[in-house]
Amino acid sequence: MAEPVIAVAGLTKRFGPVLAVDGLDFSVDEGQVCGLLGPNGAGKSTTLRVLVGLVFADAGQVRLLGRPVRPGDAVLARAGTMIEESAFAPYLSGARNLRLWWEAGGRRWEDADAETALAVADLGSAIDRKVKTYSQGMKQRLGLARALLSAPDVLVLDEPTSGLDPGEMREVRQLLRRVSERGATVLLSSHLLAEVEQVCDHVVVMDKGKLVAAGPVQQLIGASGSVYLEVTNVRRATSTLKKVKGVTRVTPEPPGLAVELDGVKRSEVVAALVHAGVGVETVTTRHRLEDAFLGLVGEE
Numbered sequence: 001m002a003e004p005v006i007a008v009a010g011l012t013k014r015f016g017p018v019l020a021v022d023g024l025d026f027s028v029d030e031g032q033v034c035g036l037l038g039p040n041g042a043g044k045s046t047t048l049r050v051l052v053g054l055v056f057a058d059a060g061q062v063r064l065l066g067r068p069v070r071p072g073d074a075v076l077a078r079a080g081t082m083i084e085e086s087a088f089a090p091y092l093s094g095a096r097n098l099r100l101w102w103e104a105g106g107r108r109w110e111d112a113d114a115e116t117a118l119a120v121a122d123l124g125s126a127i128d129r130k131v132k133t134y135s136q137g138m139k140q141r142l143g144l145a146r147a148l149l150s151a152p153d154v155l156v157l158d159e160p161t162s163g164l165d166p167g168e169m170r171e172v173r174q175l176l177r178r179v180s181e182r183g184a185t186v187l188l189s190s191h192l193l194a195e196v197e198q199v200c201d202h203v204v205v206m207d208k209g210k211l212v213a214a215g216p217v218q219q220l221i222g223a224s225g226s227v228y229l230e231v232t233n234v235r236r237a238t239s240t241l242k243k244v245k246g247v248t249r250v251t252p253e254p255p256g257l258a259v260e261l262d263g264v265k266r267s268e269v270v271a272a273l274v275h276a277g278v279g280v281e282t283v284t285t286r287h288r289l290e291d292a293f294l295g296l297v298g299e300e
Ligand SMILES: Nc1ncnc2c1ncn2[C@@H]1O[C@H](COP(=O)(O)OP(=O)(O)O)[C@@H](O)[C@H]1O
Pocket: 015, 018, 019, 020, 038, 039, 040, 041, 042, 043, 044, 045, 046, 047
């Protein structure tokens, strides 16, 4: 097996009394579009900053393309990043902004992969318009184009879809797909489950600096392993459900119950409750990613 493009092991980062990242482990394989999902304050930005050498870890290891990340390491030149909100000169065109930014890094414009970056960002003739006329989505795409100028093998993007409307999000999604089709690996953060579901093929869920769940999005969605119920009598429902074959766990989640199922139909569970004289008011199917993420968002 090839080494993962991104490998994070035991990553820990403290800011004074705040433990921003707490023993985090995950990896991203070549060609994946992986979402780092978690509520605000989960430690996503800190993790990405360590990955691109902007912040030192207190403990743990972070490897990028097979090399340990150290500020100034040459491996960082193979990563395209969008970590801070992309700032552009509003009165200059998108194209001019890209070129000035590239040259400010002491590089020659002829060496930039402008063709790919512009094709992927797909701004058309708008690239020659002043940035101040751009929508949020267009600025985001310009930021992505900037991250692509160095023809990176890996893209690290902090909340690249934040503030976009559904149409703009679709554009960013297509853009990231084009990037991954070119063979690049993408790690992006988001605090919205729906965004990650739409944009990513893999997901790493974190909260309070710790790993909550990780895996292919389809696998986490597809294994519809649980159901949320609201019932007239929680206590009786709990004792009844615990006797139903295929119910692996019953967890109180006021005002209802979360019930994990393995090889038993929702309808059988509801029938068992009704048979025991418990009224069922709400039945909601959940998939595992939702389970993993639920409750986290409520704490924001
Ligand atoms: N430079 C910093 N100084 C002090 N605390 C920080 C700093 N950066 C982040 N934090 C704290 O670390 C925690 C994680 O923050 P962050 O990584 O930005 O989370 P996220 O990106 O998931 O919202 C938060 O409690 C935040 O306030």
